Amino acid sequence: MLANLGYGALIIALMVCIYGIGAALYGVIREKNVWVNSARNAMLLTAPLITLSVVAIVILLIDGNYELDYVASVTSNSMPLYLKITALWGGQAGSLVFWSWLMSLFASAVTLRRWDRDREFLPWVIIIVLVTLTFFLCLNIFLENPFARLWQMSGGLIVKSMLPPSGAMLYMQSDGNGLNPLLRHFGMIFHPPMLYLGFVSFVIPFAFALAALITGRTDDRWIRITRRWTLVAWLFLSLGLVLGSRWAYDVLGWGGYWGWDAVEISALMPWLSGTAFLHSIIIQEKRNMLKQWNMALIILTYDLVIFATFLTRSGVLSSVHAFAQSAIGPLFFAFIALTFLVSIALLMHRWNDLKSDSHMTSLFSREALFLLNNLLFMGILVVCFWGVIFPLLSEVFTGQKVTVGPPYYKAASGPLFAGLLLLMGVAPLAAWGRSTYKTLGRAIWKPAIFAIIGIGWAIVEGVKNPWALLGFGLCALVTGVIVEEFWRGARARQRTKGENFVLALWRLAGRNRRRYGGYIIHLGVVFMALGIIGIELFQTNTQATIAQGEQITLDGYVLKYEKLSIFDTEDRRNIARAVVHVYKDGRFVQELYPRRDFYYESQQQMTIPGVRSTWEDDLYIILVEWEPVSAESATFKVFRNPLINWLWFGAIIFMLGALAAALPEKEGIVQIRQVKHSEYSTAKV
Amino acid sequence: MEESISIKDQSNPGNRLKFIIAGVLIVAAMIYLIVTSTKAGAQYFLTVDELSAKSTSLINRDIRISGAVLGDTIHYDTETFVLEFDIAHVPGDNNEIEAQGGLAAVLHAAVENPDLNTLHVVYSGVKPDLLRNEAQAIMSGRLGDDGIFYADELLLKCPSKYEEALPEQAES
Numbered sequence: 001m002l003a004n005l006g007y008g009a010l011i012i013a014l015m016v017c018i019y020g021i022g023a024a025l026y027g028v029i030r031e032k033n034v035w036v037n038s039a040r041n042a043m044l045l046t047a048p049l050i051t052l053s054v055v056a057i058v059i060l061l062i063d064g065n066y067e068l069d070y071v072a073s074v075t076s077n078s079m080p081l082y083l084k085i086t087a088l089w090g091g092q093a094g095s096l097v098f099w100s101w102l103m104s105l106f107a108s109a110v111t112l113r114r115w116d117r118d119r120e121f122l123p124w125v126i127i128i129v130l131v132t133l134t135f136f137l138c139l140n141i142f143l144e145n146p147f148a149r150l151w152q153m154s155g156g157l158i159v160k161s162m163l164p165p166s167g168a169m170l171y172m173q174s175d176g177n178g179l180n181p182l183l184r185h186f187g188m189i190f191h192p193p194m195l196y197l198g199f200v201s202f203v204i205p206f207a208f209a210l211a212a213l214i215t216g217r218t219d220d221r222w223i224r225i226t227r228r229w230t231l232v233a234w235l236f237l238s239l240g241l242v243l244g245s246r247w248a249y250d251v252l253g254w255g256g257y258w259g260w261d262a263v264e265i266s267a268l269m270p271w272l273s274g275t276a277f278l279h280s281i282i283i284q285e286k287r288n289m290l291k292q293w294n295m296a297l298i299i300l301t302y303d304l305v306i307f308a309t310f311l312t313r314s315g316v317l318s319s320v321h322a323f324a325q326s327a328i329g330p331l332f333f334a335f336i337a338l339t340f341l342v343s344i345a346l347l348m349h350r351w352n353d354l355k356s357d358s359h360m361t362s363l364f365s366r367e368a369l370f371l372l373n374n375l376l377f378m379g380i381l382v383v384c385f386w387g388v389i390f391p392l393l394s395e396v397f398t399g400q401k402v403t404v405g406p407p408y409y410k411a412a413s414g415p416l417f418a419g420l421l422l423l424m425g426v427a428p429l430a431a432w433g434r435s436t437y438k439t440l441g442r443a444i445w446k447p448a449i450f451a452i453i454g455i456g457w458a459i460v461e462g463v464k465n466p467w468a469l470l471g472f473g474l475c476a477l478v479t480g481v482i483v484e485e486f487w488r489g490a491r492a493r494q495r496t497k498g499e500n501f502v503l504a505l506w507r508l509a510g511r512n513r514r515r516y517g518g519y520i521i522h523l524g525v526v527f528m529a530l531g532i533i534g535i536e537l538f539q540t541n542t543q544a545t546i547a548q549g550e551q552i553t554l555d556g557y558v559l560k561y562e563k564l565s566i567f568d569t570e571d572r573r574n575i576a577r578a579v580v581h582v583y584k585d586g587r588f589v590q591e592l593y594p595r596r597d598f599y600y601e602s603q604q605q606m607t608i609p610g611v612r613s614t615w616e617d618d619l620y621i622i623l624v625e626w627e628p629v630s631a632e633s634a635t636f637k638v639f640r641n642p643l644i645n646w647l648w649f650g651a652i653i654f655m656l657g658a659l660a661a662a663l664p665e666k667e668g669i670v671q672i673r674q675v676k677h678s679e680y681s682t683a684k685v
Numbered sequence: 686m687e688e689s690i691s692i693k694d695q696s697n698p699g700n701r702l703k704f705i706i707a708g709v710l711i712v713a714a715m716i717y718l719i720v721t722s723t724k725a726g727a728q729y730f731l732t733v734d735e736l737s738a739k740s741t742s743l744i745n746r747d748i749r750i751s752g753a754v755l756g757d758t759i760h761y762d763t764e765t766f767v768l769e770f771d772i773a774h775v776p777g778d779n780n781e782i783e784a785q786g787g788l789a790a791v792l793h794a795a796v797e798n799p800d801l802n803t804l805h806v807v808y809s810g811v812k813p814d815l816l817r818n819e820a821q822a823i824m825s826g827r828l829g830d831d832g833i834f835y836a837d838e839l840l841l842k843c844p845s846k847y848e849e850a851l852p853e854q855a856e857s
Contacts, residue, residue, distance in 0.1 A: 066835050107766055172804075304811065359701075360700075360704060361700060363703060363704065363707055368704075372711070374706070375711055375712075375715075377714040379718075382715070382719065382720075382791075383719055383722075386719055386723070389819070391730060400729060400730075401729070401730035401731075401777065402727050402728065402729055402730060403727075403730050404726045404727055404728065404747050405726055405728055405749070405825055406720045406726075407722075407726040408723060408725070408726025409724065409726075409729070411721075411722040411725060411726060412718050412723075412726075414720035415718060416715070418717070440701070543766050543811075545763050545764055584766050603817075604814065604815065605814045606813075607814055622811060624763065624766075624811050624812065625763040625812070626762070635763040635766075637766075637810075637811050654703075682710055
């Protein structure tokens with residue numbers, strides 16, 4: 001019953017979408033506002049309808065209605081409640097509904113904004129959002145129906161169908177398959193939703209960009225409307241990526257935080273183009289340049305978002321994340337091709353209107369360095385894209401499938417990331433318009449002292465690796481620049497306004513949140529870079545089989561194997577849990593419990609490391625094997641991951657900076673500038 | 686103010702050239718980086734059959750290979766952390782796998798069929814949780830002179846459950 005209700009709600013939502021598209025089109029062609037308003041109401045209606053469907057799925061999941069194929073495939077009786085709820089996005093069908101649901105919520109939020117000054121965008125934004133939503137709803141209704149039931153035919157064959165086939169009996173299992181143990185983690189609560197929120201919210205700036213192209217209102221109004229959306233989308237996407245990374249670090253067993261897996265890369269790609277977009281719209285706002293480029297970037301980002309959803313959900317590439325092969329691949333491909341071609345055609349159509357009257361003058365001006373930043377982000381994007389499609393290309397052209405692995409990605413993207421780090425230091429020092437290497441040289445000497453101190457300190461600490469020294473130097477440089485920016489700004493305020501330093505610092509950042517939020521994000525990136533340098537270049541490990549009471553040593557750590565207990569849990573796991581005492585420089589510091597869980601229902605095991613985390617490093621112990629009955633001896637693998645916690649700490653700083661930048665600014669001054677600007681651009685037309 | 690500066694400068698051909706040269710240099714450097722990294726990081730994606738057909742020419746090249754794990758052959762030495770097992774041939778092409786009834790069915794058939802080509806694999810490291818009979822092992826490494834595959838990286842997929850419990854033909 002509930003399943004029918006949920007499915008019915010999806011179908012009605014689809015019809016509402018189609019109506020909305022039609023009404024908006026009719027309204028805009030015939031210039032009848034009534035129809036546009038009706039389309040707007042249709043868009044608002046999708047949210048409660050899809051919400052109903054989502055609620056239905058969640059109730060069915062919690063209740064364990066195993067006659068539903070989806071429920072049986074992603075939940076089981078022994079799963080805790082939170083995992084039953086998160087199973088909504090644990091499989092393909094559910095996660096597509098989840099996607100549509102988030103989309104409808106965002107669409108409603110957009111619909112409810114005040115449209116007085118940009119009424120002409122409204123019907124087109126509605127159409128673009130609803131077309132996207134229609135596509136996802138169609139996937140759910142026709143191909144990946146989470147409400148489809150299982151039926152047993154008279155011959156015994158099990159069939160999946162929404163309606164009962166003739167002569168079939170409802171096939172009711174007493175327990176489900178359960179969620180893959182690898183997904184049974186707290187990361188499951190936040191990682192997929194954050195990633196999806198990021199994906200979905202990038203649809204909004206795309207919709208406005210296309211609306212601007214269609215209506216010919218090619219000033220930067222669309223950017224001003226959507227810049228906070230873009231920041232929010234980017235914040236969620238970043239958060240999703242970092243949470244996934246942390247999850248992998250906790251679960252995958254060797255302390256890996258990023259594996260250059262095809263699915264990880266596909267989620268990284270829209271982030272790369274989105275980050276480039278965030279930077280280059282600043283040039284458009286400040287200098288009225290790069291309009292065509294910004295359009296191209298947001299179109300690219302939108303299609304990369306769809307592509308990423310497709311890759312994670314189609315199983316087209318072999319990857320630890322891809323659980324399923326299904327029929328949705330070709331449809332995704334067709335949708336991406338269609339939206340991309342239409343968008344590019346529109347961009348070509350407006351190409352001349354988007355021509356800028358300003359030109360770059362100096363290679364060392366702020367805008368030129370921003371452009372270089374864009375080039376580097378695009379370079380990394382090309383590296384990723386090339387790596388993902390290379391196996392397909394090589395198969396087509398040489399008949400031999402050749403793949404590229406993590407060494408390729410590291411070698412090709414490493415220098416580009418280093419270049420970005422350098423730019424992060426240099427660009428804030430350059431002036432808009434004109435800036436020569438001389439003025440830049442004068443500005444950089446103070447932060448350069450930071451860099452030299454940083455490198456010197458690393459050498460004293462015993463670092464010899466030249467790449468690490470370069471990395472630490474760049475990190476110190478960027479830190480120096482950021483500190484100087486805050487210092488200079490606050491001092492200037494202190495002088496002119498007579499505020500004390502702390503207040504001046506606070507007001508400075510508060511008055512220009514995007515700029516200073518940006519610096520905080522950069523600082524977060526610096527910390528993350530420290531963590532990455534630490535684990536990539538200085539990770540050490542050892543392994544040994546030892547008897548109880550014996551010990552392993554690694555880099556000043558001594559690990560003593562105390563005992564091991566083996567027991568069953570209520571949720572049908574068998575756990576082998578070792579107790580290891582950790583000594584550092586001869587002093588006892590911590591007791592750790594590396595363990596191995598064996599899931600009876602899926603016959604699958606999962607290794608959970610014992611980890612001691614400090615600012616200096618993580619000591620990461622894995623229980624590999626043990627003597628079955630006596631537990632007399634056990635085998636451990638131990639990793640030391642230097643500086644890794646700076647990666648997580650940096651990520652938190654990063655998010656705080658992004659949050660600060662995304663918060664609404666004090667409107668007053670900005671508003672006046674906006675009006676002046678649009679007057680200026682209309683006057684030109 | 687800013688606008689007037691840029692308008693004044695816009696018709697400076699030398700300026701434009703400067704940007705074009707800088708851009709071309711940077712793009713060329715990136716292409717060089719991608720090409721050399723591709724060459725260094727390329728791995729041949731092969732099936733067990735393909736490997737046995739042209740084994741001599743592939744010795745000591747980077748190879749990525751996948752096959753069905755034969756459960757009985759798994760041996761793990763906890764003293765030396767050396768893991769050994771055999772894999773049986775499975776087709777590399779997705780369509781071929783689908784035609785034979787999906788990955789689970791293909792893996793099952795591969796393990797049951799004693800006539801298929803097999804490959805002995807040696808890997809040193811921690812034994813992965815998912816390694817078991819009928820799992821799909823995806824490995825990268827090198828083929829030694831002795832005909833043994835030395836894996837540096839070992840990825841496993843167990844398609845028998847999770848989301849694919851239903852055989853494909855049961856889809857309505």
